[in-house]
Amino acid sequence: MPPARADHASRREDVSAAVWQVLAEHGFGGLTLRAVATAMGASTGLVTHYFAGKRELIAHALDILETRTTHRPRRAVPAPGLPALRTHVLNILPLTPDAAAMNRIWLGSWDVALSDPDLFAAQAARYERIRESLRECVADAQELGQLPAGEPDHVASTVLSFTHGLVVQALFDPARFTAQRQTELTDGFLATLAVGR
Amino acid sequence: MPPARADHASRREDVSAAVWQVLAEHGFGGLTLRAVATAMGASTGLVTHYFAGKRELIAHALDILETRTTHRPRRAVPAPGLPALRTHVLNILPLTPDAAAMNRIWLGSWDVALSDPDLFAAQAARYERIRESLRECVADAQELGQLPAGEPDHVASTVLSFTHGLVVQALFDPARFTAQRQTELTDGFLATLAVGR
Numbered sequence: 001m002p003p004a005r006a007d008h009a010s011r012r013e014d015v016s017a018a019v020w021q022v023l024a025e026h027g028f029g030g031l032t033l034r035a036v037a038t039a040m041g042a043s044t045g046l047v048t049h050y051f052a053g054k055r056e057l058i059a060h061a062l063d064i065l066e067t068r069t070t071h072r073p074r075r076a077v078p079a080p081g082l083p084a085l086r087t088h089v090l091n092i093l094p095l096t097p098d099a100a101a102m103n104r105i106w107l108g109s110w111d112v113a114l115s116d117p118d119l120f121a122a123q124a125a126r127y128e129r130i131r132e133s134l135r136e137c138v139a140d141a142q143e144l145g146q147l148p149a150g151e152p153d154h155v156a157s158t159v160l161s162f163t164h165g166l167v168v169q170a171l172f173d174p175a176r177f178t179a180q181r182q183t184e185l186t187d188g189f190l191a192t193l194a195v196g197r
Numbered sequence: 198m199p200p201a202r203a204d205h206a207s208r209r210e211d212v213s214a215a216v217w218q219v220l221a222e223h224g225f226g227g228l229t230l231r232a233v234a235t236a237m238g239a240s241t242g243l244v245t246h247y248f249a250g251k252r253e254l255i256a257h258a259l260d261i262l263e264t265r266t267t268h269r270p271r272r273a274v275p276a277p278g279l280p281a282l283r284t285h286v287l288n289i290l291p292l293t294p295d296a297a298a299m300n301r302i303w304l305g306s307w308d309v310a311l312s313d314p315d316l317f318a319a320q321a322a323r324y325e326r327i328r329e330s331l332r333e334c335v336a337d338a339q340e341l342g343q344l345p346a347g348e349p350d351h352v353a354s355t356v357l358s359f360t361h362g363l364v365v366q367a368l369f370d371p372a373r374f375t376a377q378r379q380t381e382l383t384d385g386f387l388a389t390l391a392v393g394r
Binding site: 025026027028029030104107108109110111112113114115120123124127128150154157158160161162163164165166167168169171172173176177184185188189192193195 | 222223224225226227301304305306307308309310311312317320321324325351354355357358359360361362363364365366368369370373374381382385386389390392
């Protein structure tokens, strides 16, 4: 029997929380209707009221990921140019347990996204939007004399490369890549970019 | 009926080729006994002679990935120090269709590896081995006066960050990140590290 409408919204939040928990622990490979039901302490039947199948479940997982990423706590940008660039990078890195869980789920989503044309396009567009933000910071930093002249898009792509790759290393080796070490590596990298200005 | 022993080795190669094809097209999320059977034009029953289930199939997929990565064609190191560092980076990047397929499968494997303690440890050890190779190049480059003094491990981690992150961007946007652009970004990044020596 489908849940009553009044229960529906709060139940849907429970479902979303359970989906998130399954993803953080088992990744997309472990995301099944049964795993979500277990995480909720509910029956698989209840979960099927929300998702017809695996594809709908994955789509909902990606919606939650996008929403949580958009609304995640972020450091405020202290000043334009290089400080803003630094803040953008630190806001992506897994410096807290929550940020690590979110990055873990992003990494897990790549397997799915690389095989689905719509998700692939959405992901490509997402990275272009991030580079666009970084390009603005780079252009500001160049104008302010904080970075040497050069193609902002080139620098933005290099900064996003550094950031994504540090996420990967940090997720697979959190003991070696503590928040402090990630921050030091970021500051060292940005200082390198600034040399020669 | 299980295949005769004489057929077994060549059939096993067919199975491996089919597993690789499924991974390149559909990722780990699409890796099922049925998909492998379809790729081989065989029955699911035949594939179950080789793999008891999904877990064995994934383990085999990761074995193939490791073997193919080890034996992939690589550029020879032209000279120690910075040229060697550049070669290591280019040998990882998706500069050819084969290298792109391999990187696509590596990215896809992260979702599985992040949820399985053994695979996680293997992946962490793998990245530490890559950093070790990069550290040697960095130390040589510093001795040769090609890179400024500094902690080689710090530089190696930064170089691997750049490399992994460029792989991710290039896989999701191959039109924007052509082989030529990836190479230019790598050369620009390495030139930045060398400034101030």
